[in-house]
Amino acid sequence: MITRKLGAHGPDVSAQGLGCMGMSEFYGPGDEAQNIATLERALELGITFWDTSDAYGPHTNEELLGRVLQGRRDKVFLATKFGIVRDPNNAAARGVSGRPEYVRQAVEGSLRRLKTDYIDLYYQHRVDREVPIEETVGAMAKLVEEGKVRHLGLSEASAASIARAAKVHPITALQSEYSLWTRDPETTGTLAACREHGIAFVAYSPLGRGFLTGAITKPDDFAEDDYRRHNPRFTGENFTKNLALVEKVKKFAADKGCTPGQLALAWVLSRGPDIVPIPGTKRVKYLEENAGAMDVKLSESELAEIDAVFPPNAAVGDRYQANMMGSINA
Numbered sequence: 001m002i003t004r005k006l007g008a009h010g011p012d013v014s015a016q017g018l019g020c021m022g023m024s025e026f027y028g029p030g031d032e033a034q035n036i037a038t039l040e041r042a043l044e045l046g047i048t049f050w051d052t053s054d055a056y057g058p059h060t061n062e063e064l065l066g067r068v069l070q071g072r073r074d075k076v077f078l079a080t081k082f083g084i085v086r087d088p089n090n091a092a093a094r095g096v097s098g099r100p101e102y103v104r105q106a107v108e109g110s111l112r113r114l115k116t117d118y119i120d121l122y123y124q125h126r127v128d129r130e131v132p133i134e135e136t137v138g139a140m141a142k143l144v145e146e147g148k149v150r151h152l153g154l155s156e157a158s159a160a161s162i163a164r165a166a167k168v169h170p171i172t173a174l175q176s177e178y179s180l181w182t183r184d185p186e187t188t189g190t191l192a193a194c195r196e197h198g199i200a201f202v203a204y205s206p207l208g209r210g211f212l213t214g215a216i217t218k219p220d221d222f223a224e225d226d227y228r229r230h231n232p233r234f235t236g237e238n239f240t241k242n243l244a245l246v247e248k249v250k251k252f253a254a255d256k257g258c259t260p261g262q263l264a265l266a267w268v269l270s271r272g273p274d275i276v277p278i279p280g281t282k283r284v285k286y287l288e289e290n291a292g293a294m295d296v297k298l299s300e301s302e303l304a305e306i307d308a309v310f311p312p313n314a315a316v317g318d319r320y321q322a323n324m325m326g327s328i329n330a
């Protein structure tokens with residue numbers, strides 16, 4: 001397995017991780033046997049940097065991983081998150097908490113569901129604008145002292161928050177959306193802040209929530225409860241305009257001899273040795289295809305061509321709906 005070092009403070013992990021979120025929520029119906037087969041295959045392939053959160057399900061995604069990891073916890077570098085507060089009885093309800101007492105309550109829940117006594121990488125899922133990040137990271141640092149957590153991470157934190165957090169405790173990884181159609185970290189300063197502080201950049205939704213694979217051709221492809229029905233990039237005219245961009249990716253990939261999804265992942269990998277994409281899938285077939293992206297190399301001239309075909313900011317529509325935009329880059 002090709003590996004990458006997880007920032008200045010972390011270990012080597014598989015150069016591509018596995019996003020487990022869609023196994024439990026957001027991207028259509030899941031299936032326990034299919035999920036388990038995918039996780040087993042990831043282990044066989046050496047894709048052992050797994051990503052979950054207490055918010056996914058809510059809670060059931062961690063339980064799934066807990067079941068699969070029984071007896072082989074040491075095979076996986078396990079990342080989970082806290083801070084998006086959800087109510088299992090009300091799927092739409094969302095809050096953000098970075099209060100120190102909440103951090104402690106959350107970690108105990110995650111450890112129980114994951115059936116483990118340590119978490120390799122513990123992220124604050126969203127920065128709480130009401131709680132100074134020093135207080136939240138201070139509480140997270142205590143978990144490291146106690147051996148419950150090995151490394152600290154942040155998700156969708158701004159450059160300023162990253163700098164403040166890094167003064168309290170070394171931060172191993174920042175997780176934010178990054179892909180051909182979401183290049184914000186290049187301009188918001190977050191990627192630069194990571195590099196300044198020796199923090200790995202973990203790219204989530206590197207396949208544009210599936211759109212960049214070319215497999216999604218009409219909004220009706222989604223199940224009724226699929227989150228993407230509400231995401232601005234997947235709705236109305238935006239969908240059609242973004243599809244035209246993906247058509248160009250498809251053509252480029254065909255000429256290159258890879259799939260569009262592999263091209264999208266190879267592009268993320270090409271952006272620096274400190275970047276680790278975590279494509280999500282619940283299917284063995286996609287997992288295997290995505291793993292193949294680690295062998296796709298893009299030359300400088302091909303990268304320039306991709307920039308011309310899919311320029312930064314070319315995608316139409318915000319990456320989240322309005323009520324969720326406020327919690328990103330906080």
Ligand SMILES: NC(=O)c1ccc[n+]([C@@H]2O[C@H](COP(=O)([O-])OP(=O)(O)OC[C@H]3O[C@@H](n4cnc5c(N)ncnc54)[C@H](OP(=O)(O)O)[C@@H]3O)[C@@H](O)[C@H]2O)c1
Pocket residue numbers: 018019020021022027051052125155156175176203204205206207208209210211213215261278279280281282283285286287289290
């Ligand atoms: N920190 C955060 O706030 C945050 C936010 C979002 C996601 N994440 C993490 O990042 C991970 C990855 O992001 P993501 O799942 O949102 O988006 P993604 O990896 O860009 O795309 C996932 C979607 O692409 C589909 N797909 C995957 N490989 C494919 C292939 N080879 N061909 C066709 N379709 C393919 C999947 O289908 P199937 O579902 O059918 O397999 C799924 O619908 C998540 O699982 C989660 O762990 C974190």
